[in-house]
Amino acid sequence: MVEVCLLGCGGMMPLPHRRLAALLIRYKGRMILIDCGEGTQLSVRQAGWGFKAIDAVLFTHCHADHIAGLPGFLLTLGNAGRTEPLKLVGPKGLADVVRGLCVIAPNLPFDVQALELSEETSIQIGGVIVENLPMTHTVPCFAYSLYVPRSGRFDAERARLLGIPVSLWHRLQHGETITHAGKTYRPESVLGPQRRGIKITYCTDARPSRKLMLFCGGSDLLVCEGLYGENEKLSDAIEKKHMIFSEAAQVAKESGSRELWLTHYSPSLKVPEEYIHEAASVFPNSFCGYDLKTAAFRFSE
Numbered sequence: 218m219v220e221v222c223l224l225g226c227g228g229m230m231p232l233p234h235r236r237l238a239a240l241l242i243r244y245k246g247r248m249i250l251i252d253c254g255e256g257t258q259l260s261v262r263q264a265g266w267g268f269k270a271i272d273a274v275l276f277t278h279c280h281a282d283h284i285a286g287l288p289g290f291l292l293t294l295g296n297a298g299r300t301e302p303l304k305l306v307g308p309k310g311l312a313d314v315v316r317g318l319c320v321i322a323p324n325l326p327f328d329v330q331a332l333e334l335s336e337e338t339s340i341q342i343g344g345v346i347v348e349n350l351p352m353t354h355t356v357p358c359f360a361y362s363l364y365v366p367r368s369g370r371f372d373a374e375r376a377r378l379l380g381i382p383v384s385l386w387h388r389l390q391h392g393e394t395i396t397h398a399g400k401t402y403r404p405e406s407v408l409g410p411q412r413r414g415i416k417i418t419y420c421t422d423a424r425p426s427r428k429l430m431l432f433c434g435g436s437d438l439l440v441c442e443g444l445y446g447e448n449e450k451l452s453d454a455i456e457k458k459h460m461i462f463s464e465a466a467q468v469a470k471e472s473g474s475r476e477l478w479l480t481h482y483s484p485s486l487k488v489p490e491e492y493i494h495e496a497a498s499v500f501p502n503s504f505c506g507y508d509l510k511t512a513a514f515r516f517s518e
C-alpha cells in the first residue's frame with residue numbers, strides 16, 4: 218500500500234486557507250516529500266505522519282514557492298533530533314540554492330546531501346524507484362514518478378519440487394538469493410512474472426508535452442498542476458509556462474492514468490471546484506486537490 222497526502226494545493230504564494238503545493242508519499246513507514254515551499258513544515262505537521270521517517274525531499278525546481286520552506290523545515294528536523302543524513306534531490310542549480318538557504322539554518326545535527334539529477338535518471342529511495350523528466354518551464358524543472366514494484370507470485374509447488382526448505386520461502390519471496398547447506402536458491406526460479414506495482418506521478422510548473430504523457434504512462438495517480446480552471450485562460454497559461462485544467466486532464470487521459478488530482482492553483486482561482494467540469498469532460502476521473510487530501514493505493518493484482 219502506498220499512501221499519498223497532498224500537503225497543499227496553492228501556487229505562487231501561500232494563502233490563509235491554502236498552503237503551497239507539496240506532496241508526501243509514505244510506503245512501509247518511510248516517506249518522501251516532494252517540494253517544500255514556505256510553510257510546508259506546517260502542512261507536514263498537520264498531516265500527522267511525523268517528520269522522522271522522511272528519507273528525501275525531491276524538488277521540482279528552485280522557484281521560491283517550491284523551495285523557500287527548506288531552512289525552517291531543516292531546523293525543525295534538527296529540533297526533532299534527527300541525526301541521519303537527508304537527501305535533497307532536484308535539477309541543476311539545486312546545490313547552490315541549498316547552500317544559500319543553509320546559511321540561515323546552520324549547525325544542523327545531520328548531513329544534508331544535495332543531489333542534482335541531469336537528464337532522465339532513475340534512483341532508488343527505500344523501496345521506491347524515483348524517475349525524473351525535464352520539463353518546459355522558465356527554469357530547469359522536473360516531473361517525478363515514484364514507482365513501487367511488485368514481485369511475481371510465489372510458486373509453492375515449484376519450491377517444493379526444487380526441494381527448497383520452507384524456512385527459506387519468505388526470503389526468496391522478497392527477492393533474496395540464498396545460499397543454504399551448499400546450495401544457492403534464486404528468487405526467479407520460484408517467482409512468476411512481475412506484477413503491476415503502484416505508480417504516482419507529480420508534475421507541476423510545466424507545459425504539457427507528448428514526452429510528459431509517456432512519462433506519466435499508467436499512473437495510479439497523477440497529481441498535476443492546473444494554474445487556471447477556465448479554458449479562456451489558455452493563452453495566459455502558455456505565456457507563464459503553466460497548464461489549465463483541461464490540459465492536465467488531457468495528460469491524464471493520453472497517459473492512461475487512473476486518477477487525476479489538480480493542484481498548484483493560481484491565487485486568483487478562488488474556488489477550483491467551479492471549474493472541475495473543464496477537466497472532467499476530458500478525463501472523468503479528475504478531482505480538485507485540496508490541502509491534506511489523502512488516499513491509499515493498493516496493489517491491484
Ligand SMILES: [Zn+2]
Nearest residue numbers: 228229282422
Ligand atoms: Zn510554482
Ligand SMILES: [Zn+2]
Nearest residue numbers: 278280354422
Ligand atoms: Zn515555477
